[in-house]
Amino acid sequence: MHTKEKPAAVAIRLVIAIIIAAYVLFPFLLLVINSGKETSDITANPVSLAGSSLGQFRFNIHEVINDPNFLFWKSFGYSTLITVVSLVLLSLFGAMAAWVICRNKTVWSTIIYFTFIASMIIPFQVVMLPLISTFRDVGKFIGIPMLQSVPGIVFAYLGFGGAMTVFILNGFIKGVPFDLEEAASIDGCTPEQTFFQIIFPLLTPVITTVTILNGMWIWNDYLLPSMMLGQNGKVMTIPIAIQKFVGSYVKRWDRILPAALLAIVPMIIIFLIAQKQIMEGMIEGAVKG
Amino acid sequence: MKKKLISAVLASAMVLSLAACGTTGTTGTDTTAAPADSAEATTQEAAPADTAATEAPAATEATGDLGEVRLLNGKPEINDQMQALAAKYNEETGNTLIVETIGGDTNASDELKKMYQADNMPDIFVIEANQAANWDGMLADLAGEDWTNKTGFELTNDTMGTIGFPYTVEATALGYNADILKAAGVDPASLTSPDAWKAACETLDSKKDELGITAVFGWCAEPTNLGWSSGTHVFGQYLDAGLKADDTTYIDLLNDGGKIDEARMKDFAEFIGMMNQYSDPALLVDGTYDNQVQGFKDGKYVFITQGNWCVTSPEDVSFECGFAPYAFEDGINTIIAGPPSYWVAYSNGNVDGAKAFFNWCAGDSAQNILVNDAGLVSPFDDCQYEAVNPFYKSMNSYITAGNYSGWHTMLKKDGLQNQTCNVFADYAKGKLDADGFVSTMAQVISSYYAQ
């Protein structure tokens, strides 16, 4: 059937695709060109290149990076730390839990599994307010601050990300032949050896998927860190920093736009590197979830 | 043998991974908990019990180190100067002041509630007078401190005593560009009646090109980012314009379940209607603070609906500035002046550090920075610096003549400005007429008070 298509139809579709792409990418273009302008040029000519220069761009970025309300490197560092530690722990503990739940068909494992699934529907707003008081009290009780601290927020991500992670991993582990484990057990492998030496390596593709899904969520998350870390805490993530930064000015676009650009650049770089994996991971996550 | 080795490795791997979150936790406590610990212990108890705890660090502080004091500044426009103030404080006294700035889009009081929830309260923070009730029992009594003898502007509260340190005196009315008025032959002193205003607007509007102005008023009723300007400051003129500083007629009426004086509101609405008519349409509905202030500085607008904070340095403007009253009724000749907000000390925080800072801040070197660099107007009697603020001369003439009203708008129910600012915006867009403005105001206010 493909051979029947008229070249004109193909050309029209290409034009449409280009127009849509232009529309989708236009905000990014505006962001870049206006990051290199002074306020007056931005308000006078937001769409043209007039007034945009590399020198001004460097100046704006420099001003923003070192702004005491933004502290790009600090918030970038914290965002990275929180995201990476959360992802590693989520994948490890998630895989461990999913394996136990999947391979033990008891009443308990079923209850746990369905609790996880049911919890995925809970909107964050329901738990957000008591979460803070719980974490404050737990933190005081055990003597480790759970608010405004990296361990606290990592712990929260473990709790909130756990359900989805277990759900997706569980679906995958079901498909891993049980014979493998039986064989290992006959060879004298203990359960934990079986898991770490045989099962865990097999999970690599699905762990990539959950890592991408959780990573996108944690990196961009605003509400949880804004409640747990606060705008003025010692620990800041990029979404918090940019919100605080914008709040500390009275709409200075020559500062806000470069800050927004800085905030999205890490994500875009990662996307360019691992485009295929990210897109596939997002699809997998949606189809499985 | 091999199996044992493997299990040992696995076990230690597991311990390590578990400890990974444990160790970050413990190092966290070691560094952060040390100074905060005494405060942390006290926050668990109710406020009255903490005197003992605050006394304990005081004993060790006799050596000269008052610990770190965190100040939450609500004025983003003076953030740089506040950082300079902190550096100066450290240089002169060896004490540390950390300035954190919140403002613009984010209301400091909203953020403070979150900080309170998260046990992350600063030692000094900014409040408006009506917010004292939110912090009942949590603010330190500053009575008897040296600085209180030098000013009459401190904030006092029935239950908590002297709680607020006035860091600035601010005035708001219709700021004007005296040079343009002169060129157009309008005497600002005559602007004390609606008719005089109307005549002045017509004159100015007809000479637009000649004067090189875009519009008579730089007035912006955009609600999302500038709701504080319309909902609190401009609305405050309805409450206070023409009244003496201690006259609380309309704020009392308002706080009595959200009542308004309809006749007065009608006159006010007519006046705002005139401002809408002669404002820059590009600014009126969806402008920003920066556009508004920049336009005034560039001489594009004759009047601006801000206060002395919008032009802080004489270098910013090439013309003389002054204030004219919102004369929406005959004979109104006052501006609003006083401290709009205060710094308070959190009683569970480093109170001694805060007190020391306040005393230093009322002194010469701090006032030098606040007055000369930040362009603030000092509330202290012994301050030797004549404010550099371009509006100061005009502002001072009103104050010395006794023609100033209070910032009673800060006593309205917290959050009311988020409602009323939309009414201003709709009026500006033409969705409401003057009568609609009055009736909508009445309805919005009474239903907000009823909640």
Add this chain to the structure above:
Amino acid sequence: MGTFSTGRKVASFGSLILGLVLTIAGLGLSMTGAGDLILGTLPINGTPTPIIFGRGAMFVIGIVLFFVGLYLFPTFKHHRAIVNIIFLFPLLFAFGVTVIIPLFLGIGYSFTDWNGILMHQFVGFGNYARMFKQTAFLWSILLTFLFVVFNMILVNLVAFLLALLCTSRIKGLGFFRAAYFLPNLIGGIVLGYIWQFIFSNVVTKFTGTYSMLSDTKTAFIAIIIVYIWQYAGYIMLIYITGLNTIPGDVLEASAIDGASPLQTLFNIKIPMIAPTITICTFLTLTSAFKQFDVNLALTNGKGSVQFLGEYIANGTEMLALNIYSTAVINNDYALGQAKAVLFFIILAAVSIMQVRISNKKEVEL
């Protein structure tokens, strides 16, 4: 089999006991309010520095030791059960503390007059009664439903059309897919600021009118536009996957039978990707319901509207933002919590209904 070295037994029991002791000691120190344990002082640089063994460290080390002991416990019979417990514990513990406890606390708080710090009394259904008297809240429910319906239809439609475009034969398919997906990478807050700039500074240049964000109706449209811009690319990817699962020979067969492209679309493609449509509808539904970031950054809920004879100032405030501002901005935590519980109920009901309906449809087809 059956024997364990003494070393292992000692290690096991030792760490079990030490772990328990440390955990209990750590908790005990905080319950008695004694604070951290000071082991002694060391003169460092002349000043005596206390060696602090924090209760937090004590607690964490205690738990870890306990599990090490449990792991080494000399048993073959129960070893598997022990491993299961150890494997489940970290995630379940975090889940319990962050989701389950706050959930029940939250439901409990919604019946009290909790102000975020203290609660004085039990008010029964008082908060629930109170929230339905707030016209602004009713409006925000209505607005949220409108938003959800518009988005569900528009995002799916746009995404499906994009997917058709991206599965047809054009050059640079990979580029277009990536480009359309790109906005989905950006967090709502940053995105909100970028679009605020576009609406207030760029769009106004062309239209010469007020910013779209300054009027409730147009601001609502603006939020929908931004949302589609962000989300359609993602949903498109899922549709592409669905469309690619349609076997090529089915399509060829229909082409041979002389079916027009439109007939192929409605009679073959759409029925065959019904499960994908279910997934996509579900995804757009739940995410539109929970919309918060863009709403906050774009309008912060401002805008006026006449509703039930009342003038409402927060005309673009959707449910999630309304809950947030009720609690955090207006300091009414109990009311915010009650609204959140209602939000949960609505979301659960709608999700279940949606899955039911879609499942039925699939069977019928």
